[in-house]
Amino acid sequence: MSNWLPLTETDRSEMLKELGVDSFEQLIEFVPKDLRISDLNIPDGLNELELMRKTKALAQTNQSTSDFMSYLGAGCYEHFIPSIVNHMLSRGEFYTAYTPYQAEASQGTLQTIFEYQSMMSELTGMDLSNASNYDGASATAEAALLALRHTRRNKILVSKSLHPDYRSTIQTYLSGDDYVIEEINWSEKGFLDQTQLLASLDKEVAALIVQTPNFFGVVEDFEKITEKVHEVGALLVAAVNPISCGLFKGPGQWGADIAVGEGQSLGVPMALGGPALGFFAVKKALMRKIPGRLAGMTTDRNGNRCFTLTLQAREQHIRREKAGSNICTNQALLALAACVYLSAMGKEGVRKVSEYNFRSALYLKEQLSKVKGLEIVFSGTSFNEFVIRSKNVSVSDIQKQLKDFKIFGGVDLGRFYSEFKDCLLICATETKTKEDLDKFVNAMKQILS
Amino acid sequence: MNKETPLVYELSQEGKKGFSLPHSHFDSSDISKLVPESLMRDPEMDLPSVSEPELVRHYVNLSQKNFSVDTNFYPLGSCTMKYNPKINEDAARFDGFANIHPLQPEDSLQGIMKLLFDLESSLKEITGMDRFTLQPAAGAHGELCGMMLVKSYHEARGDMKRKNVLVPDSSHGTNPASAALFGFNVVEVKSDERGRVDLAHLKSLINDETACLMLTNPNTIGLFEDDIQQIQKAIHDVGGLLYYDGANMNALLGIARPGDMGFDIVHLNLHKTFSTPHGGGGPGAGPVGVKKHLIPYLPTPLVKEEKGVYSWDEDIPDSIGKLRAFLGNIGVLVRAYVYIAHLGREGLKQVSQDAIINANYLKKKIEEHFTVPFPGFCMHEFVAQAVKQNDLGVHATDIAKRLLDFGIHAPTIYFPLIVAEAMMIEPTETESKATLDQFVKVMLTIADEAVEFPERLHEAPFTLAISRPDEVKAARNPILTYKDYRASKDNNGSSSISTTGVPVHAG
Structure with missing residues (x-):
């Protein structure tokens, strides 16, 4: 029998005897006989060595970033992760613990959540942050729900340059009621189309949801737009890449009411897009409406400083159908990763990584713009991603040929936007050296020549 | 064990760093020439500056303030706290x-x-x-x-x-x-x-x-x-x-x-x-x-x-x-x-069988001392009630907190809502008979303590770094960030300590 099961045959028979039965079957007489099954049609168990071999073989069938040089981004990014992060996550005391409901038995988790909340609030420029949502997309959808509830209105404006999966998730989350979702286009430079926005912005709007850097990698200035949004009593929800906040203003600093996004850039491997962590930060006015868990500082019976889950009256385990959100399990361990990552980086490291990303993508953008047959699509400032158009060779041809160079050369933008069938979304982070980027540029030159 | 672990912020010192990053070999011109001023962030951000060895000790020390499946029996009903295989x-x-x-x-x-x-x-x-x-x-x-x-x-x-x-x-x-x-x-x-x-x-x-x-x-x-x-x-x-x-x-x-x-x-x-x-x-x-x-x-x-x-x-x-x-x-x-x-098909079957045997065994062993509201065999978990103890002024929350002193995580308490003074106990299949017997022994000890000195149990746990956080204070004046904490220190009033337990828990 499995090495994960401590009961011996003797234990089992002794325990059954203690229970006054002769066989296990007698314990489950409440289960109607015609519902019982005698066997499962799944393979026999494998020993650890066989299992390791089999699983490793599956892993090795994939091409990872060790095999290919990747320029893929679009909401999931390859970043350097300091060794300390994985080592702290691998502490059994952290990863095999439950949600910290019993404060006395969970001070470790609770304090790290408090530290995470502190650092995420600082990075985004908001007043407070929850302990995490599932991912960036579902956090954004929950922000839409919060805004609808808070304003008691029924319309949401969404920037069309918000990540397509995020827009789709908002759509799915809101489809249970008669809410209206209106998409706002982008302008030539890649910024939100202000004319269309102003035409749509009225007192029925609960929130405008925008992204910066947006899906095309363009960093936007929403300061004036936020004022307009506030004038009609709506909320501004900003989806941001947290690592960009090392260099660019955080959403709280230009007036956003809710900052959400994907925290994967903060020390979490890509892992095919999950598990990572959605973050959710708000201004004080929305404190009692934020979804998910919050850790707060207090004192104990003896006056010692300590931490506990707080403002739980918002949550489903107390409020049931009246709760603002149904979230229970979140992405706590990845919030711990972000916490350790941000502690290790500090303000200097975060700035440095952010600047490196910016300079690296800027260099790549400039070099690629000089390649014959390529042009940069949007002129706005970018962070670590940008869009190029291939005028002569199809995107699928480019991608096919890049395989020979062992390069994943960007995301086919036509997958998400039919008007960009001839475009690639390209990302460069601190994982690439100048030589790496030059290799990519040279490969593109060869392919397009 | 230290009662208070400093916040990572409190370890911070200008000049220290916990990262090692490559130098950029790209355009080295001043960043303010490349990024429009309206978009650029002031680099003064309140994030800690701590060296790597200090960070490791900080987080390992914090980890040790947790109960976990790797270190403790964790019979938290409805949450299935089974062993997490290392492979x-x-x-x-x-x-x-x-x-x-x-x-x-x-x-x-x-x-x-x-x-x-x-x-x-x-x-x-x-x-x-x-x-x-x-x-x-x-x-x-x-x-x-x-x-x-x-x-x-x-x-x-x-x-x-x-x-x-x-x-x-x-x-x-x-x-x-x-x-x-x-x-x-x-x-x-x-x-x-x-x-x-x-x-x-x-x-x-x-x-x-x-x-x-x-x-x-x-x-x-x-x-x-x-x-x-x-x-x-x-x-x-x-x-x-x-x-x-x-x-x-x-x-x-x-x-x-x-x-x-x-x-x-x-x-x-x-x-x-x-x-x-x-x-x-x-x-x-x-x-x-x-x-x-x-x-x-x-x-x-x-x-x-x-x-x-x-x-x-x-x-x-x-x-x-x-x-x-x-x-x-x-x-x-x-x-x-x-x-x-x-596990394969045989192993999976054994998982549920052992989970059911373990739960019934625990139920049988404690039901004389803690009320079990519904008769008959249970499946993989059961609910017991601190009803007799309630008559003595001892509540499910007190029993839960006292269990921690014995190195056992609390069961889920006050859930389901339809059972008064509920303690939902789920041992899982990955616990040995010896662990279950130890749990029974501890539960019976606590039942005795409830008779002998009920008041004292309101103050449990006694052996951990902290005991009975003030939930009311936490909710009334929420301190949710280091920034809030510093602000609160500036206008620090006296605080009342509440002994009410944590409310409902449910997986």
Whole structure:
């Protein structure tokens, strides 16, 4: 029998005897006989060595970033992760613990959540942050729900340059009621189309949801737009890449009411897009409406400083159908990763990584713009991603040929936007050296020549 | 043990650093020449500056302030705190699983796609369902997905008046919350004197406005809903659907299948039954399985296989859409795959058998001292009540806190809501008889203490770094960040210490 099961045959028979039965079957007489099954049609168990071999073989069938040089981004990014992060996550005391409901038995988790909340609030420029949502997309959808509830209105404006999966998730989350979702286009430079926005912005709007850097990698200035949004009593929800906040203003600093996004850039491997962590930060006015868990500082019976889950009256385990959100399990361990990552980086490291990303993508953008047959699509400032158009060779041809160079050369933008069938979304982070980027540029030159 | 561990901020000192990063060899011109001033951030951000050895000690010290499955017996009912196998952790960290991007070409992802496809096949077989989406990130996310499927199903049939979702009064809080979040009207079904769904009450509530019934089986009291065949018939007769909350699937592996019981939709908590770690609150995974008639509405994409080649199936015209970005909590799915592959069909069966034996053994051993409200054998968990102790002024919360002194994590308390002074105990199959016997001994000691010095128990625990945090103060003047803390120090008033325990806990 499995090495994960401590009961011996003797234990089992002794325990059954203690229970006054002769066989296990007698314990489950409440289960109607015609519902019982005698066997499962799944393979026999494998020993650890066989299992390791089999699983490793599956892993090795994939091409990872060790095999290919990747320029893929679009909401999931390859970043350097300091060794300390994985080592702290691998502490059994952290990863095999439950949600910290019993404060006395969970001070470790609770304090790290408090530290995470502190650092995420600082990075985004908001007043407070929850302990995490599932991912960036579902956090954004929950922000839409919060805004609808808070304003008691029924319309949401969404920037069309918000990540397509995020827009789709908002759509799915809101489809249970008669809410209206209106998409706002982008302008030539890649910024939100202000004319269309102003035409749509009225007192029925609960929130405008925008992204910066947006899906095309363009960093936007929403300061004036936020004022307009506030004038009609709506909320501004900003989806941001947290690592960009090392260099660019955080959403709280230009007036956003809710900052959400994907925290994967903060020390979490890509892992095919999950598990990572959605973050959710708000201004004080929305404190009692934020979804998910919050850790707060207090004192104990003896006056010692300590931490506990707080403002739980918002949550489903107390409020049931009246709760603002149904979230229970979140992405706590990845919030711990972000916490350790941000502690290790500090303000200097975060700035440095952010600047490196910016300079690296800027260099790549400039070099690629000089390649014959390529042009940069949007002129706005970018962070670590940008869009190029291939005028002569199809995107699928480019991608096919890049395989020979062992390069994943960007995301086919036509997958998400039919008007960009001839475009690639390209990302460069601190994982690439100048030589790496030059290799990519040279490969593109060869392919397009 | 230090009672107070400094905040990482309090370790910070200008000039220290915890990172080692490459130098940029790109354009080195002044950043202010490259970034418009209106967008640029002031570099003075309040993040700590701490060296790596200090950080390691800080976080390891904090970890040691936790109870965990690796260090303690953790009989937290409804949460299935079983052992988290170490090979799972190794596998999820393989380069070929950890360092792959969701938008890579399909031919570069065949290994992980096969794993996901095979995991889906196993889950179908274990539950008796026809297809699974692996996208939901947690149980509640799966429930929300389920509610969306219910709505799509009825509306596709032109059946527009199905506004009611029924949940038993013993259900998890997420059930009514998920239904309400998606705009359904929640109707509560009473439990009968046997701790099961009151069939007569259920029948009086259902009609052509019934969208579905959400049911946990075995239910949150640890009892098998033995009327399930009548329940399913009643619901289906009025055109409703039956939703299975899989939080308690650990009781049924290889014994019975929700699909055979007539459930139309099932979610599983891979972080419960399938051993993926709880991570201090997450991540989990809540795959949702459906019967044939609901497949057209599943979220996109699904994994498809043709002649040994795997691809993403995005072509699901009636799909409810996306529940999140990309594909799911893949690292969690890898762990569950490894778990199933190791145990195989015999092992999985043994898992549920041992879980049931362990729970019944504990129940039998403590029921003389702690009231067990419903007679008969339980499944993988049971609810006991601190009723006798309540008469002495000792509450479930006091017993829970006192258990911590003995190195045992508290059971789930004050849940389900229909049982007074509830303590929900779930030992799981990965605990030895010796551990169970020790638990019994401790519970009996506490029962004695409740008689001898009831007042003292209000102050438990005595041996941990902290005892009884002031919840009222935490909620009245919330300090949620280091910034709040510094502000509060500037206007520090005296504080009243409350001895009330933590409220309801439920997985």
